[in-house]
Amino acid sequence: MSIKSIDPRITRENLSEEPDQNPIKELNHWQTYEVFHQTKKGDHHIHVGSLHAPNAEMALILAKEQYARRYECVNIWVVKSANIFSSDYDDEDIFETTPEKMYREAGGYKVMEKINKYKKERKGV
Amino acid sequence: MYGGGYIFEESKNGKSEAEDTEKLERFESKIAAGEKIEPSDWMPAEYRKQLIRMIEQHAHSEIIGALPEGTWITRAPGFRRKLALMAKVQDEVGHAQLLYSAAETLGKPREDMINDLITGKSKYSNVFNYPAVTWADTAIIAWLIDAGAIINQVANSKGSYGPYCRALERICVEESFHLKYGHDNVVFLATGTPKQREMVQEALIRWWPPIMHFFGPSDKISVHTETLMRWKVKMASNDDMRQKFLDMYVPKIWELGLTIPDPLLKKNETTGQWVYTEPDWQEFKKVINGDGPCNKERLAVRRNAEEKGEWVRRALQRKDERYTVPLA
Numbered sequence A: 001m002s003i004k005s006i007d008p009r010i011t012r013e014n015l016s017e018e019p020d021q022n023p024i025k026e027l028n029h030w031q032t033y034e035v036f037h038q039t040k041k042g043d044h045h046i047h048v049g050s051l052h053a054p055n056a057e058m059a060l061i062l063a064k065e066q067y068a069r070r071y072e073c074v075n076i077w078v079v080k081s082a083n084i085f086s087s088d089y090d091d092e093d094i095f096e097t098t099p100e101k102m103y104r105e106a107g108g109y110k111v112m113e114k115i116n117k118y119k120k121e122r123k124g125v
Numbered sequence B: 001m002y003g004g005g006y007i008f009e010e011s012k013n014g015k016s017e018a019e020d021t022e023k024l025e026r027f028e029s030k031i032a033a034g035e036k037i038e039p040s041d042w043m044p045a046e047y048r049k050q051l052i053r054m055i056e057q058h059a060h061s062e063i064i065g066a067l068p069e070g071t072w073i074t075r076a077p078g079f080r081r082k083l084a085l086m087a088k089v090q091d092e093v094g095h096a097q098l099l100y101s102a103a104e105t106l107g108k109p110r111e112d113m114i115n116d117l118i119t120g121k122s123k124y125s126n127v128f129n130y131p132a133v134t135w136a137d138t139a140i141i142a143w144l145i146d147a148g149a150i151i152n153q154v155a156n157s158k159g160s161y162g163p164y165c166r167a168l169e170r171i172c173v174e175e176s177f178h179l180k181y182g183h184d185n186v187v188f189l190a191t192g193t194p195k196q197r198e199m200v201q202e203a204l205i206r207w208w209p210p211i212m213h214f215f216g217p218s219d220k221i222s223v224h225t226e227t228l229m230r231w232k233v234k235m236a237s238n239d240d241m242r243q244k245f246l247d248m249y250v251p252k253i254w255e256l257g258l259t260i261p262d263p264l265l266k267k268n269e270t271t272g273q274w275v276y277t278e279p280d281w282q283e284f285k286k287v288i289n290g291d292g293p294c295n296k297e298r299l300a301v302r303r304n305a306e307e308k309g310e311w312v313r314r315a316l317q318r319k320d321e322r323y324t325v326p327l328a
């Protein structure tokens, strides 16, 4: 039996009702790329998601369709997912640090008090 | 589009496997604190399984959901409507892509998901097993089915799995265009000629039962999902979402003077809850298990697209490539 549809284009295809036993093989939908987006010239590119593509050129075309259909986008990067190395959430403690790190912050250096004290003492001379 | 009435499997209280209690505790406390779970984090096997199942069903629903409306692109009344409908259908297919990627991060390759869809092993939202008989049906779908989808997707976007939440945030922005477009389309017909009014009224009558089925079986008869709720996989009960939908949209349907085919439908002002005729859950079961008006057609069309595109995909495939799970 072939499919009868209210859409004549589907009926004309003579589609079989039975599921075929010919599964899609691995990688038939290609490998994965990660997509990065720049919304304004001068901004950083940010990660927006991933997609499947056979090569970098196709990945760019598909990234435009998938992630830049609306809203501003001026530039796209694509990177093979396999080429991204990331730290592990299990190692979050690598970002832990000594609680007192004022020595490497601008706010850790206050000199006005000393200057004022010095000026006052000099006037006294 | 989409997203309601996911079919979950009976959960074996979440601790079925001999899993590390310490890891489980940490996992649960992260979720309780509102933190997101990322693909490389430890997670219970049951969490992974149910999430794959849910995100995959959601992806299939987007891609199958594009079919009843897609049929009408060539016959859309006028250029502006045609442009909008093409945009909406493209969005839906794009939603499927985002969701397949999110499901892949949990370890199921895309090819396996598509195989499970086209062989009839995986489910998708039941509403798409019904035909869009007239142009007015597409208006009702774009307004009310997408409205239901938004309620579900907004809830799910606050769930615990990072990649799914991020995909949903993108999706929800586009869904609001679908909803506005659908409402505009319904209002146009409902305030138009007597023939147009009749068309939209008939479409509403056809679509009301599937709409009531959309959020899935009543909590009284659906499988228990306490663990899935605690893990923020399922974010609201089916009945709660249905109530929310009725509360938001019944008044908007009535203000257009349209009749909803349920004589019992009314809001109980003291409880704030909507009263309605219990949807026919036998019919729901029958259709979701393959015996609806369009199940065979939907899968055949999807299979056909997959087969026709196969040589192109193969021609571009490179022998030395290896699959990598998407990152996030």
Ligand SMILES: [Fe+2]
Binding pocket: B001, B002, B062, B091, B092, B095, B171, B175
């Ligand atoms: Fe969608």
Ligand SMILES: [Fe+2]
Binding pocket: B001, B002, B092, B146, B149, B174, B175, B178
């Ligand atoms: Fe939609």
